[in-house]
Amino acid sequence: MIGCKRVAAIQDISGLGRCSLTVIIPVLSAMGVQVCPVPTAVLSAHTGYSEFVIRDLTDYMQPALEHYKKMGTEFDCIYSGFLASAEQIDHCLEFFSAYPSSLKVVDPVMGDDGKSYATYTGELCKRMSELVAVADIITPNLTEAAILLGEKYPAAPLRNSEARSWLVRLAEQGAKIVVITSVDLADGGMHTIGYDKETSSFWKIKNDYVPNAHFSGTGDMFASVLIGSMLKGDSLPLAMNRASAFTELNVKVTNSYRRHWTEGLMLEGQLPWLTSYQQLGDYTTL
Ligand code: PXL
Numbered sequence: 670m671i672g673c674k675r676v677a678a679i680q681d682i683s684g685l686g687r688c689s690l691t692v693i694i695p696v697l698s699a700m701g702v703q704v705c706p707v708p709t710a711v712l713s714a715h716t717g718y719s720e721f722v723i724r725d726l727t728d729y730m731q732p733a734l735e736h737y738k739k740m741g742t743e744f745d746c747i748y749s750g751f752l753a754s755a756e757q758i759d760h761c762l763e764f765f766s767a768y769p770s771s772l773k774v775v776d777p778v779m780g781d782d783g784k785s786y787a788t789y790t791g792e793l794c795k796r797m798s799e800l801v802a803v804a805d806i807i808t809p810n811l812t813e814a815a816i817l818l819g820e821k822y823p824a825a826p827l828r829n830s831e832a833r834s835w836l837v838r839l840a841e842q843g844a845k846i847v848v849i850t851s852v853d854l855a856d857g858g859m860h861t862i863g864y865d866k867e868t869s870s871f872w873k874i875k876n877d878y879v880p881n882a883h884f885s886g887t888g889d890m891f892a893s894v895l896i897g898s899m900l901k902g903d904s905l906p907l908a909m910n911r912a913s914a915f916t917e918l919n920v921k922v923t924n925s926y927r928r929h930w931t932e933g934l935m936l937e938g939q940l941p942w943l944t945s946y947q948q949l950g951d952y953t954t955l
Contacts, residue, residue, distance in 0.1 A: 674900045675743065677768075679707045679730070679761055680750040680889075683721075685714035687933025688886030689751050693893045695936060696915075699943040700897035705744065707733055707764070710753035716787040717885050717931045723788070725753045730760035738767055745900055746772040749800060750889065755792040758799055765803050772900070775804035775844070776892045780812045781851075782883065783822035802843035806899070808892040810850045814839060826853040829955055833871055836864035836955075846905060850891055861891070861913045862955055865905050871955035872906040874913045882924040886933040891916045894943070906952035914949060915942060 676697060680689040694704045707730060713722040737744075747768055749761045765773050777797045779789050794816055801807050801817060815822045818838055827835070832852060839847045848863040859878040864871050891912045898908035919934040926935065 683715040873955040
């Protein structure tokens with residue numbers, strides 16, 4: 670599509686606790702990419718809060734897709750994330766097959782820190798592999814990668830060879846590009862690791878680890894910067910570097926204010942960083 674790229678973001682909108690669409694829309698907009706939200710649910714606050722009101726929008730998804738098809742709407746990318754029911758997997762699959770030439774990104778949102786999110790049923794987690802099978806790019810965190818591989822959440826840091834094996838086995842499930850976030854590697858520190866099946870290349874970005882600083886929406890921020898970078902033509906390691914650098918900056922800023930993790934990343938003040946779009950090259954091979 671000529672001009673500004675357009676992404677259909679199949680994600681929830683949560684009033685409190687920055688995550689999903691309240692992160693994805695500002696981030697991609699700052700990067701010059703248009704977001705067309707396809708809300709999967711409306712929540713008063715994300716599921717990390719002890720109480721929240723939720724309205725499931727499963728019934729909305731298929732008529733919305735039919736409308737876009739009727740209008741001849743084009744999308745450069747279809748990006749799925751937080752889903753509210755197992756049936757929404759079918760509607761995501763319909764979106765992916767309606768737009769075969771769009772970049773298909775699946776963030777297999779299921780959990781973090783070795784635990785599943787409150788609304789993620791066993792069936793929803795099991796069926797996530799159907800989306801992973803048709804994706805071009807998947808962006809699980811280590812918890813989600815373990816669920817997809819049927820592995821235990823690692824008790825110890827992964828050796829580089831184990832990390833490569835996780836990436837390759839996930840790519841065997843379908844995607845051309847696999848990026849795993851929050852990976853503790855035995856050679857020291859927290860990393861983002863990536864694999865491009867077509868070029869057989871493995872990459873890693875070292876993150877500055879900020880102790881006890883886990884904020885909601887971190888994975889959504891990472892994935893949206895990665896998507897924006899790749900749509901603008903960045904290579905995989907450059908896009909991983911940009912996504913990690915922006916996420917790390919937001920973690921450090923938010924942590925300095927000692928906000929509760931449920932509030933999410935205080936991204937509002939950092940958005941100009943994205944608009945300046947400087948080249949970064951701080952990656953190594955894995
Ligand atoms: O960031 C993942 C996410 C997205 N949407 C909702 C969530 C979560 C994680 O808790 O609750 C509603």
